Amino acid sequence: MDETLAVDLRQITKQFGTTLANDHVNFQVRKGEIHALLGENGAGKSTVMCMLSGVYRPTSGEILLNGAVARIHSPKDAVKLGVGMVFQNFRLVPSLTAAENIVLGETHQVWRTKAWMARKTAEIEALATRFGLPFNAGRQVWQLSVGEQQRVEIVKTLYRGAELIILDEPTSVLTPGEADQLFVTLQQLRSEGKTVILTTHKLKEVMAVADRISVMRKGKMLATLDRSATDEREVARLMVGQDRQEPRPRKARLKGPTLLDMRNLVVIGDHGRHALEDFHMTIHEGEIVGIAGVAGNGQKELAEVLAGLRMWKSGTITFRDTKWKGASVRHSIESGISHVPENRMKSGLAGSLGSVDNLLVKSYRTPARSKMGFLRHAENRLWSQGLVEQFDVKTAHLDAPVHHMSGGNQQKLLFAREIHQRPHLMVAVHPSQGLDVGATDGVHNLLMTLRDEGKSVLLISEDLDELLLLSDRIVVLFGGRVMGEVTHDAADREHLGMMMAGVV
Amino acid sequence: MNQRGKFRLEIDPSGKESPWWVTVLAVVLAFGLVAVFIAATGKNPGAVYAKMLGGAFGTEFGLTETLVKAIPLMLCGLGVSLAYRIQVWNIGAEGQFVAGALAATAVTIYLPGLPFWIALPLMLTVGMLAGAVWGLFTALPKVLFNVNELIISLMLNYVALLALDFFVFGPWRDPAGMNFPGTRPFTAEESLPVLGATRLHFGLILGLLAVALAAAFVKTTRWGYELRLIGANPEAARHAGINIRGHIVVVMLLSGGLAGIAGMAEVSGVTHRLLYGISPGYGYTAIIVAWIARLNPFGIVVSAVLFGGLIVGGYSVQTLGLPSSISSLLQGSVLFFLIAGSILGKVRVRWN
Known part of the structure; x- marks a missing residue:
């Protein structure tokens, strides 16, 4: 057992339905380092972090913390094992003070007297000062800036005894000045012997702050590099991967107006x-x-x-x-202008309605589809039948709710509607x-x-x-x-x- | 959710509607639960339910009384169902009903002696308009300032009920009524026609007509299509360029208007005067009526008759020494199990 490893993931696989989010991932973080985890969206970084913080359990594989096999079944287990997670969207109660947020969930003290709160507030402020994370602990969270709220989140993990602190996209919500200050804090944490894992998309930040860098793509761990032995170019190349696809035959294009x-x-x-x-x-x-x-x-x-x-x-x-x-x-x-939105079931289609109603969404106002405020019922059914056949949408019948269809057929239906608009x-x-x-x-x-x-x-x-x-x-x-x-x-x-x- | 033990519970994210038998099961469980209370009073629940059934549907008198109660439930239930279709939680049918009754009565107070062919259409129109305006009071703050419609519509119920008290105890009280809080009786010209010697009045035709029109409009018009789309996925409706706020205003006008018609029909067809406590909670029962029918217009006719029967059946068990509030107990239990069913229907048990 290697005692110098704070985190050791061995052959971790996580499956969601038929999707493989993590495919035999090995990931090692040394004690007292700042480790950046990189990858495009959907590369599997968040899944790794969620398994470390007890939100998900791996389908197979082992998680070792400080050299011992860890059974992390819930976020509570993770806290007990000294893992603290700072989510991209903060988990704070806006109407409580920073100190109250931090002691929230503490079970040792039933009566929260003024004296007890004052003692805790002082304790929290001392902890915050030690790590260079200043904020007013007595102020309600909604009055704090985003950067200060993030500090509250970090101090919360420290207060609960975290030795390993995981930050998910910590700079995405910060101004550049706040981000610089965060990096100073991370170095302070490292000098106090804490281990930090962070994810980010911004290579410059990674090169500025991380000791080692791990890159994931499409659920697989590609490489772990020393910052001193790599450069932005190599990391970027790993992130986006190699060109493996055959180019499509494409017609020459005349530049139109x-x-x-x-x-x-x-x-x-x-x-x-x-x-x-x-x-x-x-x-x-x-x-x-x-x-x-x-x-x-x-x-x-x-x-x-x-x-x-x-x-x-x-x-x-x-x-x-x-x-x-x-x-x-x-x-x-x-x-x-036709629009195929990002999330087809959220804003493109109405899942509980059938194919006819979903095909009508963009065209029901046209004279071909309705007359004097009344829908042309029979014509619209024939028209829908034609579109469903033309675009090869597989559905039980025209009135079957579209949420019963497969994702591919839903997308075909959506394209049928949007392309039909010419x-x-x-x-x-x-x-x-x-x-x-x-x-x-x-x-x-x-x-x-x-x-x-x-x-x-x-x-x-x-x-x-x-x-x-x-x-x-x-x-x-x-x-x-x-x-x-x-x-x-x-x-x-x-x-x-x-x-x-x-x-x- | 829970990850420990042999199985875990998950919320099905697909948002599918629960199957029809959940509704039936909810009704059966409600009767089962109330049976426990009946048994606790020493009565035989089977005999009590048989008595209720006989009282509500077994005789011509019972049946017509059941239909009389079903009329306001049908109109108010149809009204709230339109709002629920687009996820506007109007629980103000009670107030809209009272507003309609007040306005219709105002015609008899301030314009007495009109012939029926002027009086009745006028009462119907102002009753409907008053209900619609009461609905508008809920819609406008919602679309302009994003105020929660549940709270406004509920509070407006109390405003309407207190206004009713003011008029029947105050300016409109019948001087010949021996201090009874109610207006003077309506003349025959101001009363809706009834069927033979029964109390079953013309309101039934209004109710069925409204149901048929609503069903036809929702199914065949562009407006109805937009309502369906908003109800099924408001975000998709926004991407289709549908003016959701405009729809909220129109639907609340209709929703209130239908309850207003119910209020007019009640004073002009049943009580023939405006009374203190004109509604025994029709506006609230209508919410259950609409949900049992799953907002389907024709389903609302069926559930309105069933709930009318529940009220009449509740009266008939009084001869057995049970209070008529048995029917309130049943109504509450049905709603409880319906809501439980729709929430638990989303939970899936997965074995680890």
Whole structure:
């Protein structure tokens, strides 16, 4: 048994239904180091962390903590074993004070007198000062800044005796200044003998703070590297992987006239900050433009603006030579933009309704589908039957709820609806997410056919293979800005990976 | 959820509707539970239930009385079901019912002596409008300020009930009524026609007509399609460019309007005057009626008749020495088991 290892995962496999989230993962973290766990979305990092913190149990394999086999069946077990987790979305009660949040769940003391609370508050403040994590422990959490709330979360794990602290995407919610301060804190934790595991997408941060780096892709652990023995280029190459796919035959493209022109666009996200900043993009007729980037860099907001779901703060959008005045879903639909949303069951389809009702979503207002406010019932059924056959959607019958269908058939139904609109521009967000190889290929064929017919596609995807396969051009988004743009022929995975990680 | 032991419990995330037999099971369990209470009083539950069944459906009088009770339940139940379709939790049918009754009575107080062909349509119209306005009071704060409709609609019930008290104890009290809190009796011209010598009135036709119209509109119109889409997935409706707020306002107007018609029909068809405590909780029972029917318009006719029978059957067991609140006990138990069923229906047991 190697006593110098704080964490030793041996052949860990975790299966969700038919999906393999972790495939025989080996992962070793030394005591007293800062270890960065890297990978694209869906690489399996979160699953690893959830198993360490007791949220999931591995399907097979062993977890060793400090050289001994650990049975982590619940978050409580993890706390007892000295594992503390700081989630991306904080687990704090906003109306309680920072100190009250930290002592929450402590079972030794029934009566929480003022004196006891004062003693605890002092104890917590001493602990916080020791690790350089200042915050006002007596203040209610909702009054603290995001950075301070994160410190409360870290102190909470320390207070509960954590020796291993796991941080999931800790900088994603922080301002650059707060992030720098966090890195100082992490070094302080290391000097006190604590072990830190963190995940991030930002290579610069990794190179600045981590001692060792482990890279995962598609559920597998690829490599563990010493920071001093590697560089950003190598890590980026590992993250995005090798090009293994056969290029698709593609017809030569004549550059059509400009279809969409977005200039100086500023869009506010749900989090209240700028999701897109000084954003420029042009799409011509008959091309597929791919948007590459790690989730949360403005892709969602870009799709929502085009679908008419989100207003922009400043800048101009010109579509088919008409300048847009404001966000309106109906206007977007009527001017010829179709939208395949990110999560088809959440915002694309109504699961409890049948195929007819789901196919009607975008077209029920047209004269072909309804007359004087009444739906053309018989015609619509025939029309739906035709679409279901044309797009080869397998369903028991037209009225069977669509949540009974497989993911691939749901996506075909959605594409049938969106393509039937004869769109000028299709905004497709993660169109092959959760689909098997055959269904993915079907979706790709549909997108390529649209392009060859002279229609345009804005393809937002986190799958670099998909983007490289289909896009005529790839635009890389980072922090709401365009990091760079490459053409199909000049695209290079490594360079794209670096741009996605915000390096160049 | 629970991960220890031989099995664990999980919530089925697919959000499928529970099967029809859950509703039947809920009703059976409710009768079973109340049977325990009946047995505790020393009576035979089987005999009591037989008596209730006979009292509610066994005689012509019982049957017509059951239908009389079913009319307001049907109209109010249909009203709330429209709101529940788009996930607006209107529990204010009671207040909307009272508003309708008050407005219809106002016609008889302030415009006495009208011929029936003016009086009745006018009473119906103002009754419906008053209910609709009461519904609007719930809808507007919700769409403008995102105020919880449960709280507003519930509070507005008390406002309406207190307004009713004010009028029947105050300005509208019948001077010839020996201090009884109620208005003067309606004239024949102000009363809805009844069937023969029974108390079964024209409101039944209004109720069935409303059910048929609602069913047809929801099934065949663009408006109905939008309601279905909002109900099935509001996020998908938003992506289709549907104005959800506009729909909330329209549906609350209709929901309140239907309850208002029920209130008008009750004063003009049954009591023939406005009385203190005009509704024995029809607006609340209607919520159960709508859920038992799973918001299906024709199902609401059936469940309204069943609940009407429960109320009438409750009266008939009084001769056995049991209080009529047996039917309240049954109603509450049915709702309890229905809700339990819809929640437990989502839980799946998985063996480790």
